[in-house]
Amino acid sequence: MKIPRGFSYAGINAGIKAARKDLALVYSEAPCAAAGCFTVNASRAAPVRDAEKRLPAEGMRAIVANSGNANALTGPEGLADVRAVCQAVARAVDVAPDAVVAASTGVIGVPLPVAKLVAAAPALAAARAGAIEQAAQAVMTTDTRVKLASRTMSIGGVEASVAAFAKGSGMIAPELATMLAFITTDLAVSPKALQSALARACHASFDMITVDGDMSTNDAVFALANGLAGNPIIEEGTADHSALAEVLEGVCVELARQIAEDGEGATKLVEVRISGAPDVAIARDLARSVANSSLVKAAIFGADPNWGRVLSAIGARVGSRKWAVDPTRATVQVQGECVYTSGGPTGADSVALRARMREPHVAIDVRLAEGNASAVAWGCDLSYDYVKINADYTSLTHATPDGTVARDDRLTNYSPGFKRALVVEALSYISRFTNKRAVIKYGGAAMVKDSLKASFANDINLLRSAGLLPIVVHGGGPEITHTMEKLGHGKSQFVDGVRVTGREDVKVVEMVLTGRINTELVSLLNQTSAHAVGVSGKDAGLLRVRKLVGEGGRDLGMVGEVTHVNHELLEVLLEKKYVPVVSPVGLGEDGEGYNINADAAAAEIAIALRAEKLIYLTDVPGILENGELVSEIGASELTRKIETGVIVGGMVAKARSVLRAIAGGVGMVHIIDGRTPHSVIAELFTDKGVGTLVKKD
Numbered sequence: 143m144k145i146p147r148g149f150s151y152a153g154i155n156a157g158i159k160a161a162r163k164d165l166a167l168v169y170s171e172a173p174c175a176a177a178g179c180f181t182v183n184a185s186r187a188a189p190v191r192d193a194e195k196r197l198p199a200e201g202m203r204a205i206v207a208n209s210g211n212a213n214a215l216t217g218p219e220g221l222a223d224v225r226a227v228c229q230a231v232a233r234a235v236d237v238a239p240d241a242v243v244a245a246s247t248g249v250i251g252v253p254l255p256v257a258k259l260v261a262a263a264p265a266l267a268a269a270r271a272g273a274i275e276q277a278a279q280a281v282m283t284t285d286t287r288v289k290l291a292s293r294t295m296s297i298g299g300v301e302a303s304v305a306a307f308a309k310g311s312g313m314i315a316p317e318l319a320t321m322l323a324f325i326t327t328d329l330a331v332s333p334k335a336l337q338s339a340l341a342r343a344c345h346a347s348f349d350m351i352t353v354d355g356d357m358s359t360n361d362a363v364f365a366l367a368n369g370l371a372g373n374p375i376i377e378e379g380t381a382d383h384s385a386l387a388e389v390l391e392g393v394c395v396e397l398a399r400q401i402a403e404d405g406e407g408a409t410k411l412v413e414v415r416i417s418g419a420p421d422v423a424i425a426r427d428l429a430r431s432v433a434n435s436s437l438v439k440a441a442i443f444g445a446d447p448n449w450g451r452v453l454s455a456i457g458a459r460v461g462s463r464k465w466a467v468d469p470t471r472a473t474v475q476v477q478g479e480c481v482y483t484s485g486g487p488t489g490a491d492s493v494a495l496r497a498r499m500r501e502p503h504v505a506i507d508v509r510l511a512e513g514n515a516s517a518v519a520w521g522c523d524l525s526y527d528y529v530k531i532n533a534d535y536t537s538l539t540h541a542t543p544d545g546t547v548a549r550d551d552r553l554t555n556y557s558p559g560f561k562r563a564l565v566v567e568a569l570s571y572i573s574r575f576t577n578k579r580a581v582i583k584y585g586g587a588a589m590v591k592d593s594l595k596a597s598f599a600n601d602i603n604l605l606r607s608a609g610l611l612p613i614v615v616h617g618g619g620p621e622i623t624h625t626m627e628k629l630g631h632g633k634s635q636f637v638d639g640v641r642v643t644g645r646e647d648v649k650v651v652e653m654v655l656t657g658r659i660n661t662e663l664v665s666l667l668n669q670t671s672a673h674a675v676g677v678s679g680k681d682a683g684l685l686r687v688r689k690l691v692g693e694g695g696r697d698l699g700m701v702g703e704v705t706h707v708n709h710e711l712l713e714v715l716l717e718k719k720y721v722p723v724v725s726p727v728g729l730g731e732d733g734e735g736y737n738i739n740a741d742a743a744a745a746e747i748a749i750a751l752r753a754e755k756l757i758y759l760t761d762v763p764g765i766l767e768n769g770e771l772v773s774e775i776g777a778s779e780l781t782r783k784i785e786t787g788v789i790v791g792g793m794v795a796k797a798r799s800v801l802r803a804i805a806g807g808v809g810m811v812h813i814i815d816g817r818t819p820h821s822v823i824a825e826l827f828t829d830k831g832v833g834t835l836v837k838k839d
């Protein structure tokens with residue numbers, strides 16, 4: 143990200159929170175035009191009351207912002223504390239006391255530990271650097287990620303840039319909205335022009351997001367422009383002013399979308415577009431009403447294309463406002479698929495639509511039949527976690543006498559109702575899977591990282607103790623390649639994800655697979671339990687193979703194709719609740735060892751064992767098309783995706799194996815991300831679809 147000239151940023155821990163960063167600084171070496179937009183909440187916080195009186199203004203140099211404490215509803219002390227903090231920071235960075243404004247976010251109604259912030263001011267000043275991420279981290283509360291946006295542009299013949307960060311996750315509702323945002327630029331702008339451009343940008347962005355319909359006490363958006371780019375000062379009503387407003391709007395929309403996407407408990411970003419409205423005010427209002435409807439949001443969480451709730455939300459708002467809009471004449475699209483038009487449902491394929499609604503972005507498009515005005519609002523879905531986060535927020539947040547705010551996130555602290563639900567849900571899945579067989583192919587990048595291997599081993603043991611019968615088939619990919627190169631066998635060649643294996647190579651393959659990876663996995667699994675048994679495909683003739691011939695008669699060397707699975711050994715192990723860990727080498731008709739693609743081996747074993755599930759753990763979120771995850775797909779559609787080249791490389795071997803397993807009677811096959819810790823547990827024991835599920839047609 144390009145940092146505008148003359149700006150620096152800092153983020154440190156000042157002791158409001160136990161360990162995480164909680165104090166941020168934005169500093170300009172030159173005086174700035176400053177603008178701000180603030181919440182209209184009548185219970186607004188002390189720093190908001192202070193800043194809104196002072197902006198727009200000339201000559202500003204810094205903004206100090208803390209997280210962990212909102213300094214809201216803290217009485218007259220609150221305002222005195224704001225001034226004390228601003229003064230301490232002004233002293234530390236050596237500027238006039240009135241050149242600093244403040245912002246706060248966090249728990250309401252707890253006095254600001256002002257002595258800590260004053261004491262931290264010199265360290266904050268000393269931490270100034272170009273790293274805007276540090277400051278962005280320091281304003282986070284329930285945010286799960288930092289939110290940044292930037293632009294570069296040419297205005298008045300000079301190159302200038304805008305860099306911005308924001309926080310916001312819950313208590314997000316329109317009017318001004320939301321959260322804290324800090325926009326810095328080296329453009330020269332008059333305070334008045336900056337204020338109006340900022341207001342325009344907020345109108346189309348932060349005013350149009352909603353997470354929960356609850357307006358915060360602390361929302362503030364600041365813009366600082368220090369003029370170091372050297373452009374002629376931008377005044378209101380000029381073409382440059384419009385250009386500036388447009389750039390700010392772009393930055394604000396980008397931040398606003400990130401806030402909605404990171405809404406508390408959110409699993410999806412929702413974009414609601416209303417068009418064909420009689421005027422813009424109505425379009426904006428309706429877009430927000432839909433994005434804000436708890437029923438719409440809950441349906442989106444459940445990937446339910448329940449367009450009835452969309453039109454109901456619109457109808458309710460229109461009816462209570464007595465607007466001349468007839469919702470029954472609307473056309474509604476969900477994920478671009480028309481679900482309602484000309485006064486009735488279109489009968490769209492709801493299974494396909496459900497699958498598409500599991501994507502991380504959900505688009506709802508409502509075309510009214512009344513006029514030409516349109517608007518877009520952003521929100522998120524409403525998940526169990528939203529309630530969990532907020533029902534337990536204050537009971538888990540402890541303010542100690544010295545002002546430190548700590549969060550105690552152990553499960554034991556959660557409300558009994560939440561725990562009950564969690565346990566009941568998990569148990570219902572456990573009972574469904576007791577004594578069922580799941581073949582889990584473990585491969586790809588997930589095998590490279592030690593922490594992931596350990597969490598995989600942990601998960602397999604948990605599944606076993608919950609009564610599931612896991613069978614692990616591992617690959618060897620990166621490690622085989624690495625060892626081959628080390629031993630001077632040269633670079634491996636792959637044909638559709640299958641390794642061309644020479645006569646000498648196969649010895650290395652077997653050594654790595656059976657001798658190293660298999661024993662390592664077995665050791666890991668047996669650290670906490672003693673049930674894993676390493677099995678090579680040669681043991682008890684488990685995997686019999688014949689030489690595999692590549693497409694067009696291509697010689698792949700010592701690569702085998704499974705002709706027979708002698709699953710007796712596995713049956714014996716499963717009977718006694720052992721966890722077989724299979725290394726994918728096979729015994730050829732010629733008595734030689736053969737390399738088998740682990741995806742194929744897993745499929746054959748799953749068929750022979752009549753497994754309920756086959757799960758491929760790999761290094762991508764699932765099957766991807768144009769970068770988007772395909773959540774659910776039928777066998778023939780999968781075949782088409784191989785033919786049309788959507789699926790290439792290692793995924794081809796996987797996809798073919800998936801098809802083979804389905805044809806062989808395996809009910810459900812999943813391709814999931816092995817890089818996400820506990821993804822197997824999430825797949826088996828929760829409703830949340832992760833990765834790609836392939837089903838019979």
Ligand code: ADP
Nearest residue numbers: 585586619760762765766788789790791792793
């Ligand atoms: P593994 O060790 O898990 O078998 P592979 O590298 O053999 O891993 O196969 C997974 C790889 O397939 C992915 O990392 C990706 O690069 C590639 N791939 C090709 N086409 C697709 C696709 N359409 N969707 C997802 N991954 C794909």
Ligand code: MG
Nearest residue numbers: 585639792795
């Ligand atoms: Mg592979």
